[in-house]
Amino acid sequence: MPAAPKRRGRAELSAGKLGVVMNLPTLATLALVLAYPIGYAAYLSFHKVTPAELRRGVFPSVGLGNYQRILSDPLFLLALKNTLVFTAVTVVVELALAIAIALLIDQRQVWTSRVTRFLILLPYAVPPIANGLIWSFMYNFDFGFLNRLLFSAGLIAKPVNWIGDPNTALFALTVPYIWRTLPFAVLLVHAALQGINPELYEAASVDGAGAFTRFRHITLPLLVPILVVILVLRTSFAFVVFEEVLAITQGGPGDATWVAVWYSYKRSFAPPFDVGIGAASAYVLALIIGALALAYVTIIYRRIE
């Protein structure tokens, strides 16, 4: 662990040197945990790394072999497709819900809105894996809470097999994920709403604009920058969904809910323990997200300037 910089007697470090010293702990940690592993992952993705090689400590090169294998593996392509569907559904639903709920909790004179505003952060605090397990209890065919609720309300006559049906399992996974990640989007939209000048609304009202017209022509255009930020952030996070899959479906039924991270995880840390394949598949995912991140930084940069 690098030590914090100390004052040596009276001597003062120049701004440049002090900057280097003060950044040493961060640089060392980031080098060890981010820079080096990202490079090493690239190396591993071009080599054969299975338990036998790990024991010997020698990784024979396979060139582009790992990439060729995953790109011709129907399961990997299915996992990518599932990830895309999952991401598209969660991001679109979250953007719509975030705008609606942010407008709702902005109604300060309504007391139930204040309750919602207090509770909106709650899902953010719940460990994703606990969230997943709770929803797997809710979705359970025989003993699940959701079927119990719907029975009691008289809405269903037979239990619904929420996650057992390959056609609906992926969509069943989106609900817990949206539940857990919605607070973040709501907060950002709500913060952006605070920045809108109320005089704009008053002027529009004087001109006879109704609530919907005011939303359409004032609120929505002014929210566009933050909506773009949410879009990019949420997309890149939804791409790496893992805990809910592990807790609720483990990729099933069949392979209906295999997603990208699940593929990398299973290939590396479950039989056949092929770390090289895992690294290659994770790298493909990283490149897709990297393109998104680049877009994000460009947008953010424009906001700072």
Place this chain on the structure above:
Amino acid sequence: MRQSLVTRLALHAANLLVIAFLLLPLAAATIGALQSAKSLQASTRSVLPPEWTLDNFRVILSGGAQEGAIFEQATYLPDNVKKIHYAFINSVSIATTVTLLTLAFGSLSAYTVARLRLRWVMWLMNLNLVARFVPVIVVMIPLYVTFRQLGLLNSVWGVIIALTGFLLPYGVVILAPYFATVPRELEEAARIDGCSRFGAFLRVTLPLSTPALASYGTIVFIVAWNDLLIPLILNNRAEFMTLPVVIASLVSDLFVFHNLMMAICLIALAPSVILVLLLRRFVVEGLSAGAMKG
């Protein structure tokens, strides 16, 4: 603007719907955790159990020593759950250490961005922003291989180092803009009084930035407390697991029934939920600053 009665009723209805959605999983978990496996199995159509019991918590917290009425038939309790006190202590110490380390390292770097205005540090900040998007799984595979060679698997420190690195970029993003708002004159006054540049940072800028430090610290603690993938890959012995890893280990265990699982989930989520509700203001500010001013 006065709202009509209809508008107000519609708003109340919408709020109730959102509140119900927010509380639904927690209500389900609580109801599930407060009954026996027998009552869950007896009626599969009723929402509330015929009788309530704290036995699930009693069994878990005593490490299986007290068996209670829920284990009349089966007395199986997985080893990981018997040793859940290890997981609790690991979760607390990992989250606390990561919070302290990221606060220290993050403040130092953020200061150089906000005050020393070095060109390469600005560069570092942009790299940090990109680094936030690298999927954890990409880094975890090589870290597993490296930590295996370094003997850092099945230790608290491997997890702490990995989490610290992953959460540090947020620190610069949240802290640097806040440090920049502390008036430069205050630091200059301290330096005239004999403080070094670093001393002025410690005694002036840092104390005046408590709200930003609290925001960042709370978020780091929550994320470290909730994280699964890093300890799941690095630590597989019960003595080194965190609470999320114990929960994950129950997923494929057909002998642990929902009532017990829900009780464990509640034990794992209670600390972070209470923390977030208590420090709500800081979390809100940190999350908005991290994404907007970034």
